[in-house]
Amino acid sequence: MTPSSSPLITRRSMVMGAALAGVGGVAMARQPRPESARIGKETLERLVPTRIGDWTFRDSSGLVLPPPDALSDALYSGIVTRTYVAPDRMPMMLLIAYSNVQDGMLQVHRPEFCYPAGGYRLSPTVVEAMPDGVGGIIPTNTFSADGVSRTEQVLYWTRVGAAFPTTWLGQRVAVLRANLNGVIPDGVLVRVSTLAPDMASARGDLTAFAAQLVRTAPPPARRLLVGTA
Structure with missing residues (x-):
């Protein structure tokens, strides 16, 4: 040199x-940075009303749950499982699974995965627009789940940030778009189900309960459910 x-x-x-x-x-x-403040299981339990329209909280048993594996433990910040009853209405089973962070590795399980893992046979999933009780519309998925001893009619939606994806691919796209905008979105699965032989007989009570859930939820809970207070 x-x-x-x-x-x-x-x-x-x-x-x-x-x-x-x-x-x-x-x-x-x-x-990307997290979009919302962290919410733990205890806070989530307090946010969900014990009275929803005509229905009142009875217990927390009997629901089909996501498989108890390490991924589920890492994925969910909190899971609320409850059964509600009302005079002259079908009992409703409610599951809310919330995740503070939705990224490319961790995303909420969709019920089409949980029910077959429990031995249920599913009908094709149908996408339906549901009034949310506060002037909006939620894209929801519905299907029938036939088990050994019972048949459930299921209505659910997933929210990822501001999006309501109705498929696993749509869910991944919603996460990617949020990441490209510099945020890691939160995510929630809201599942309502009841024991009934077919969806036609259950749809009215399922949609009424789901709309009442959004309407009666306090503002912080409503933000988790539908992304707006």
């Missing part, structure tokens, strides 16, 4: 170092 080449190498190193630092700064600035 000649003495005259040393300043050139030093300047080149400085320029490259500055460029790399700039790229690193841009990457840090664009790194």
Whole structure:
């Protein structure tokens, strides 16, 4: 190395170092950040009303749950499971599974995965628009689940950030779009089900209960359910 080449190498190193630092700064600035404050299981339990329209809380047993594996433990910030009863109305089983963070690795399980794991046979899923009780419309999925000893009619929706994806692919796309906008969205699965032989006989009570759930929820709970207070 000649003495005259040393300043050139030093300047080149400085320029490259500055460029790399700039790229690193841009990457840090664009790194997705969580969209909402963390909510734990105890808080989630308190937010869900014990009286929903004509229905009142009875107990927390008898529901089909996501499989108890390590992924579920890492995925959900809280899961609320409840059964509600009302005079002259069908009993309703409610599951709310909330996740503070939805990214490419962790996403809420959809019921089409949970029910077959419990031995149920499912009808084709049908997408239906449901009034949410506060002037909006929620895209929901419905299906029948036939088990060994009972048949459930299921209505559910998933919210990922501001989106309501109705398929697993749509769910992944919603996460990706939010990440590209610089946020890691939260996510929730809201599932309402009842014991009935067919969807035609259960649909009225399922949709009425779901709309009353949104309407009677306090503002923080409504934000979790439908993304707006």
